[in-house]
Amino acid sequence: MPAPTPPPRADDAAALAALLARVALGDRAAFAALYRATSPKLLGVVMRVHAERALAEDVLQEVYVKVWRAAGQFDAARAEPMAWLVGIARHRAIDELRSRRGERAATTSLTPEDGDGPSPLEQLADDAPGPLALLEQAAEARQVGHCVGELSAAQQQCLALAYYGGLSHHEVADHLALPLGTIKSWLRRGLLALKDCLGRATGRGAAAATARGA
Numbered sequence: 001m002p003a004p005t006p007p008p009r010a011d012d013a014a015a016l017a018a019l020l021a022r023v024a025l026g027d028r029a030a031f032a033a034l035y036r037a038t039s040p041k042l043l044g045v046v047m048r049v050h051a052e053r054a055l056a057e058d059v060l061q062e063v064y065v066k067v068w069r070a071a072g073q074f075d076a077a078r079a080e081p082m083a084w085l086v087g088i089a090r091h092r093a094i095d096e097l098r099s100r101r102g103e104r105a106a107t108t109s110l111t112p113e114d115g116d117g118p119s120p121l122e123q124l125a126d127d128a129p130g131p132l133a134l135l136e137q138a139a140e141a142r143q144v145g146h147c148v149g150e151l152s153a154a155q156q157q158c159l160a161l162a163y164y165g166g167l168s169h170h171e172v173a174d175h176l177a178l179p180l181g182t183i184k185s186w187l188r189r190g191l192l193a194l195k196d197c198l199g200r201a202t203g204r205g206a207a208a209a210t211a212r213g214a
Contacts, residue, residue, distance in 0.1 A: 062092055067085065
């Protein structure tokens with residue numbers, strides 16, 4: 001029986017692209033070969049966000065579930081295969097970090113400091129926003145999403161790490177292996193661009209409201 005064909009190297013872009021094309025067609029053998037070729041590098045990417053190996057391995061499995069489902073979206077003309085895979089791994093690791101920090105914050109905020117007063121859960125009904133406030137919040141969320149979409153990919157990634165992932169500027173620089181000055185510059189420019197975009201959106205909303213009232 002011939003020996004099994006070894007998986008391609010992680011830096012062999014053509015071979016990885018071919019495997020992704022086969023994965024998109026549901027080829028499980030290609031998926032296994034892709035996993036063997038790329039999982040060590042992607043595990044390293046995840047462990048830069050989650051140092052606990054057991055958690056990182058769990059996240060890695062979710063990364064490959066995403067790869068299996070999204071392989072058809074890979075476009076070799078727009079991205080290198082390894083860069084595309086690293087992007088999926090990094091985003092999934094950041095999402096997990098954000099989720100865990102959110103759960104810790106929610107647990108802390110919903111725990112009464114003493115046993116005498118009502119818990120925050122008991123007070124939620126009194127403070128719930130009305131329908132008009134919910135509509136305004138939804139409109140603001142759409143505006144923010146639109147404005148974030150106008151930023152460069154680098155600015156979006158920095159903002160996600162700093163403001164959603166909760167990383168410090170130094171941690172963002174370490175995570176992306178870039179100079180601290182570059183990270184600060186991207187964050188500053190990204191925030192200024194967001195402020196400018198949201199300001200324009202607010203001005204258009206006010207003008208539309210004035211026109212409706214005229």
